[in-house]
Amino acid sequence: MSTNPGEFRQCRKCARETYDPIENCRKCGGELLGEDRIRSVGSLNYALGTLLAVIMGLTFAGILFLAVFIMEPPKLNSVMKIDPVSRDLSIFAGLVFTGGIFSAGWYIRRAGRRQQETARLEARDMTIFMAIIGASLAAVTILMALAGE
Ligand SMILES: [Zn+2]
Numbered sequence: 001m002s003t004n005p006g007e008f009r010q011c012r013k014c015a016r017e018t019y020d021p022i023e024n025c026r027k028c029g030g031e032l033l034g035e036d037r038i039r040s041v042g043s044l045n046y047a048l049g050t051l052l053a054v055i056m057g058l059t060f061a062g063i064l065f066l067a068v069f070i071m072e073p074p075k076l077n078s079v080m081k082i083d084p085v086s087r088d089l090s091i092f093a094g095l096v097f098t099g100g101i102f103s104a105g106w107y108i109r110r111a112g113r114r115q116q117e118t119a120r121l122e123a124r125d126m127t128i129f130m131a132i133i134g135a136s137l138a139a140v141t142i143l144m145a146l147a148g149e
Pocket of ligand 1: 011012013014015016025026027028029030
């Protein structure tokens with residue numbers, strides 16, 4: 001990695017900042033990331049957050065499709081009369097979807113800030129976000145299973 005004199009860099013492990021032309025962090029010996037690297041990690045998070053938001057959207061669309069068109073085939077003459085189970089399921093899916101979008105938004109917004117912080121913190125945020133998505137999907141799966149009985 002090139003070390004231009006006076007270039008801002010930050011330790012990947014402990015977030016210590018330096019302008020010195022050294023290869024590794026003086027405090028912990030961790031890898032020092034230049035601004036380009038910090039920025040590219042941030043960009044990756046933006047892309048990942050957007051992708052997850054899209055996945056949540058597709059999941060919601062899929063659940064809605066299943067709820068309305070497969071679990072209870074619509075009567076073409078009374079399209080507006082959706083049965084209570086499908087309606088409740090759709091509302092729940094909507095709530096999960098909304099939660100997913102807010103999670104994604106929160107994460108995407110945070111990723112911007114992380115451009116000036118460490119990759120370690122980004123990994124922790126990622127874990128939290130994935131847990132939220134996973135829990136949402138698990139909840140939908142359980143509800144789908146219950147509704148299917
Ligand atoms: Zn360090």
